[in-house]
Amino acid sequence: MTKKIWSVIAVAMITSISLLAGCSGKEEKKDAAHEFQGSTLSMLIWEGYADPSFTALFEKQYGVKIKASYVTSDDDLLAKIKAGGGDAYDIVTPNGTMAGFLMESGITEPIDTSLIPNFKDISPRLILPDMKKDGKIYGVPYMWGPNYLIYDGDVFAEAPKSWSVLWDSTYKGKVGMWDDISNIYIVGEMMGLDKKDPGALYNMTEEQLATARKKLMELNSSVRKYWVSAGEVNDLFANKEIVISMGWPLTIRAVNEKGRHLKWTIPEEGTTGWVDRFMIVKGSKNQKLASLYINFIIGAEGQALTAKVTNYSVVNPKAAEFMSPELQKMTYVHEMDSLFVKLNFWQYVANRARYNEIWTEVKTGK
Amino acid sequence: MRQGNRQGRSRFVLLGILAPAVIWLVLFLILPYFNLFSFSFWQNDVFTVRHEFNLLNYAKFFTESQTGAAPYLVLLDTLKLACWVTVCTLLLSFPLAYFIRFKVTRYKQALYMLVIIPLWVSYIMRAYSWKIILGTNGILNSFLLWLGIVDTPVSFFLYSDVSVIIGMTHIYTPFVLMPVYTALEQIPQNLIEASNDLGGNRLRTFLHVVFPLALPGIITGGTYAFVLSMGDFLAPSLLGGPTSSTKIANIVQQQFGTSNNWPYGAAIGIVILVLVLGLLEVTGRLERHFSKLESTSPRTLR
Numbered sequence: 001m002t003k004k005i006w007s008v009i010a011v012a013m014i015t016s017i018s019l020l021a022g023c024s025g026k027e028e029k030k031d032a033a034h035e036f037q038g039s040t041l042s043m044l045i046w047e048g049y050a051d052p053s054f055t056a057l058f059e060k061q062y063g064v065k066i067k068a069s070y071v072t073s074d075d076d077l078l079a080k081i082k083a084g085g086g087d088a089y090d091i092v093t094p095n096g097t098m099a100g101f102l103m104e105s106g107i108t109e110p111i112d113t114s115l116i117p118n119f120k121d122i123s124p125r126l127i128l129p130d131m132k133k134d135g136k137i138y139g140v141p142y143m144w145g146p147n148y149l150i151y152d153g154d155v156f157a158e159a160p161k162s163w164s165v166l167w168d169s170t171y172k173g174k175v176g177m178w179d180d181i182s183n184i185y186i187v188g189e190m191m192g193l194d195k196k197d198p199g200a201l202y203n204m205t206e207e208q209l210a211t212a213r214k215k216l217m218e219l220n221s222s223v224r225k226y227w228v229s230a231g232e233v234n235d236l237f238a239n240k241e242i243v244i245s246m247g248w249p250l251t252i253r254a255v256n257e258k259g260r261h262l263k264w265t266i267p268e269e270g271t272t273g274w275v276d277r278f279m280i281v282k283g284s285k286n287q288k289l290a291s292l293y294i295n296f297i298i299g300a301e302g303q304a305l306t307a308k309v310t311n312y313s314v315v316n317p318k319a320a321e322f323m324s325p326e327l328q329k330m331t332y333v334h335e336m337d338s339l340f341v342k343l344n345f346w347q348y349v350a351n352r353a354r355y356n357e358i359w360t361e362v363k364t365g366k
Numbered sequence: 367m368r369q370g371n372r373q374g375r376s377r378f379v380l381l382g383i384l385a386p387a388v389i390w391l392v393l394f395l396i397l398p399y400f401n402l403f404s405f406s407f408w409q410n411d412v413f414t415v416r417h418e419f420n421l422l423n424y425a426k427f428f429t430e431s432q433t434g435a436a437p438y439l440v441l442l443d444t445l446k447l448a449c450w451v452t453v454c455t456l457l458l459s460f461p462l463a464y465f466i467r468f469k470v471t472r473y474k475q476a477l478y479m480l481v482i483i484p485l486w487v488s489y490i491m492r493a494y495s496w497k498i499i500l501g502t503n504g505i506l507n508s509f510l511l512w513l514g515i516v517d518t519p520v521s522f523f524l525y526s527d528v529s530v531i532i533g534m535t536h537i538y539t540p541f542v543l544m545p546v547y548t549a550l551e552q553i554p555q556n557l558i559e560a561s562n563d564l565g566g567n568r569l570r571t572f573l574h575v576v577f578p579l580a581l582p583g584i585i586t587g588g589t590y591a592f593v594l595s596m597g598d599f600l601a602p603s604l605l606g607g608p609t610s611s612t613k614i615a616n617i618v619q620q621q622f623g624t625s626n627n628w629p630y631g632a633a634i635g636i637v638i639l640v641l642v643l644g645l646l647e648v649t650g651r652l653e654r655h656f657s658k659l660e661s662t663s664p665r666t667l668r
Contacts, residue, residue: 075624082626173521210433223608225525241502241525353410356625360617361434364443365609 036289037063044069044080044089046276047230048250048312049142054305058296064289072229073180074098074346075356081107081281090284091293093142095274096346100130103138108279110136115291118299121316125340126275130348139277140294143303143312145331146266146273146343147182150247152237153261163190163267166244167215172222176236176245179226179363181355182272182346183219186246187212189269189344198344201272203351209358216362226363230254237262249311249330266342273343275315307331313339399639405632415629423633437617441637444596444614447530451595452588454535455542459587460580463547481543489537493604496533500524500605525607533601538594542587549583550576581656589649593642614638 041064043050050068059066069089071077074097081092081102094102102108110133113119122141131139151160163186166175177183188194188201193208204212224242227233230250236242237255252262278294280287296302303314304322313331314320320333332339349355406423409416430436466477484492499505500523507519522528553576561571595601599615606612612620614634621631 073624075626079623079626206432213433220608224521226608226611228603235497239501239503353625353627357431358433360612360620360625361431363609363612364440364617366435366437366439 034063036286036292039286039289040065040067041091041286041289041293042067042069042089043091043093044071044077044084045091045093046071048310049093049276049306051306051309053309054297054302057305058293061296062289062292066293070229073178075181075352078102087283089281090286090290092279092281093276094279095276096128096130097274097348099139099277099279100348102279103130103133107282108138109282109284109287110138111140111278111280111294112287112291113137113140115288116140116295116298118295118316121300121318122298123315123317123336125337126315128275128345131277139279140298141275141277141315142294142298143306143310144273144275144315145249145312146339147246147271148248148252148264149267149271150237150245150251150262150264152240152243153263155243156263159263159265160244161268163269165267167219167222169222171244173224174241174243175219175222175224176233176242176247177219177223177226178233178246179228181349181352181359182246183216183362184209184212184355184358185272185344185346187215189271190215192269194270194344199347201344202347202349204355206354209354213358213362216359217365220362220365250309253309253311270342270344272346274346276312402632402635402639405629406636407633408629410627410629423630424637426630427634427637437634438637440612440617441614441634441641447527447534447613448592448596450531451534451538452591454531455539455591456546456584456588458535458539459542459546460584463543463550464576467547467550478547482540484536485540489600490604492537493533493601496529496536496605497524500529500532524605525610527606527610529605529607530602530610533605534595534598537598537601538591541590541594545583545586545590546580547583549580549586553579578656579658582653585649585653585656589646593645596642597638 043066045068047070050066055066055068058064069080071080074094077092077094078098078101081089092102092108119137119140126141126144127137128139128141131137131141149160149163149165165171166177184204185201188204188208191208191211193200193204225232225236227236227245230248233242233245233247234251234254236245237251238258238260247264249264252264255262278290278298280290284290297306298316300316300318301322303316303319304327306312307314307319307323307327311327311330313336314333317333317336320328323331323333328334405415407419407421409418409420409422427437462481466474470477497504501507502519502521502524504524506523507516510516510520557575557579558571561575566574597615599613599619602611602613603616618631618634618638621627621634625631
């Protein structure tokens, strides 16, 4: 009797072991899609860069979750990385303001472009010097665009010609500006500092800074609100609190959806621009997944979907076939070069603390 | 011997009960303050902090910069704002508390709760709702236009010092009402009746009985409003205008955020801390000085 029981147990054990073995064998064969099942990819990004219209596609394909945290300025980005680091974020999307610094100080890691086949489709013009070091790629361009002068088409009969319109008393109390040191660059452009050397805006002398400070102090009385986030400037335009502001295409799209007529222009003094790029934070435990996401989103369809949400310009010209004619026009997808040469791309400001100090003085009126 | 043993045991039990609280205080209050204090004497590098003792952060706060005025002036601005908020909350809370205490007979509790309920609503919601009310096309301006009082929307309602004061007054009124109401509630009815019997009219009773006895509650409430509005950075940044959205708490927050200068932020934090501790000491003394009722023992009233 007992013998029988033992043999039954033995058979049961053998079958279960073989079943388990079979299972594990099958698991090994599972494709890459399931390798990441249940992982979470954390991104520290600008507003508009984690819209469900594209993140959901990726989440579904790989069975992962995308967690997005937003930054409101380049300084905010640095502060958040400083506080969180590789444990908190896998991917960040800085522009030229901070990217070079992040690369040089070893906060981000080189990116293995062999995992990103779509990298070859990126317009070579957009692979800037501050994305490479020692032959390695540290930044993969994502979206780019100008810092436009945005105005309410119902108030302005024609496009303002110069940034000086912000100081025009006609629009007193109806001006919005970003709460950021980039306002100093705008005054720099009005002073003509970047005519010869684009880098001069990011390297202003103490004397030039004092002039900019004075000019911005004068602007205080015209400003309704220094906005912090894209969401805030959208509300300001939508509620008719302001009629003109520096801003991004994202705002034009969001506000015009509510039946308004915002327009954009590049004033004669020129304007600054940015190329947001993906960087992988050192110590990230999801480097491979991060590369997969980058590949997905710089692919033609990922680019078109991001452009649809943000109205920013794409880095992959192949995206055009997935874009509506209006979107193609708005994002200058066929005239990339002509837009590109008009812009003075943001650079790292070595004396950033001083720029920030000046900006705080302006904001406090002291 | 046995007694000593028992004493030892009860001391042990007491220690056991207090230990979590002590650990909590040390971990989350004393250590962070100590940390803040030591940070304030160090120097900032771009991504790190240099550990060399110096007083430069404090000097920076109190001296003029290359181009602008000394940063401590923002602290003075903030104190001015806090004074306004304190006055406004008191002017709103005292009559309300007086009304609920002496004039309302039914639904007293319900009325009191109505004032307290906003505390359950998220801070940001309350601040945002003022944007809808005070905006250029907001409820208030639409109403004034409809009444014909103004021809064009009034712009200073929102994104100005006015909106910051209104927002904070709304947010901090419950904190003031509670102690003021408690103080009024503790005034025994027989004292008021005695005043009346002795020929004191309503004003006299109010000035010589009710108000002096409510003073400790008013001081407590005023202190709450002052200290809370001084440390608030959300209301200014949401409701403030171009030059009124950066108060001292915003400056501190900026140092730990966008400006990335933790030591300087710590130094300003310490200055504010010293100021608040001094203030609490003064108001505490004032409160004791004006306390004529021993609320716990009715003996003195006999």
